[in-house]
Amino acid sequence: MPLTGQAARALIELRARIFTGRLRAGDRLAEIPLAEALGMSRTPIRLALSALQSEGLAVPAPGGGFAVRAFTVREVDDAVALRGQLEGMAARLVAEHGVSRGLSRRLHEALDQGDAALARGVLDEEALDAYGAMNTALHAAIAEAAGNAPLSRAIAAVEALPFASASALVPSPGSAPQRHRLLTFAHQQHHLLVEALEAGQGTRAEALAREHADNARRNLRLILDSGEAEGLAALITFSDAVA
Incomplete structure (x- = not known):
């Protein structure tokens, strides 16, 4: 279930800090300091840290809690490439099996939700929440409909690698209109x-x-070459971003 509200905002911001190096490999992720830094209670921070662990960005720390996991750009690149291969296989299987009425309804509901999120013209917290939830639901529906249990497990395993999940959000360079165009194209x-x-x-x-x-x-x-990182307002869905 995708996070929403403050938990989603905390997750997005922590991803951005990890991606841009403000939080480095081995840094401890403690609930109280993070809650104070982000101006929220410990509950959404706790949920965000659990999600970071599921995404392969955090690991259990000695004595409890979490620490930032070490990873390389090559690891991220390879993981996203592999996810594309696996999701491509899932899409082919769904097309060959035929799309049921139930699946068609789920897919079009997701498309409508994405259209509505982008129709607002701004990528604020509410729009990002809506788009992220839609994106996760659409990708999950296709993987599930493929009807191939080993393939579904393989996709789930890849999504546990850093920034490989279909719902991962990372900083994107460019102006707000440019970022909106990127998501619209996606x-x-x-x-x-x-x-x-x-x-x-x-x-x-x-x-x-x-x-x-x-x-x-x-x-x-493109992000790495630009060196730009602007926090929540500059975040788009990494899995959907285009050059």
Whole structure:
């Protein structure tokens, strides 16, 4: 279940601090100092730290609590590439099996939610919450509908690697309108993917899912080259970002 409200904001901000090096490998993630720094209670911090562990960004620390896990850019890049391969396989299987009415309803509900989040024209906390929840739901629906248990387990394992999850948010360079255009383009890919699934176009669906992940890898390099990190207002969905 995606985090919302203050817990989601805490998770996004902590991801950004890890990604930009403000929190470094081995740094302790203590609830009280983080709650004070982010201006919120310990409960959303606790939920965010648990989510960071699930995403492979935090590890248990000696004596309790968590610490930032060490990882490399290559590890992130490889993990996202692998997720693209696996989700491409899932998309092909769904297209070949046929999209049921129930799945079609779930996919179109997700598309509508993404459209509504982007229609506001600003990427504030509410819009990011809505888009992130939509993105997670859409990717999960496709993986589940593939009907392949080993594949689902493989996708889940990859999503436990740093920044490889479909719901991960990271800083993006550029102005606010540019960031909005990036997400709009990414969501257009969602529409094209659902269109291919419902048309039974397995090869096209697989290619679109892989391209979706390849865009994320290009955006990672763009972010690193820019050196820009602006916090929550500059965050977009890494798994959906484009160069």
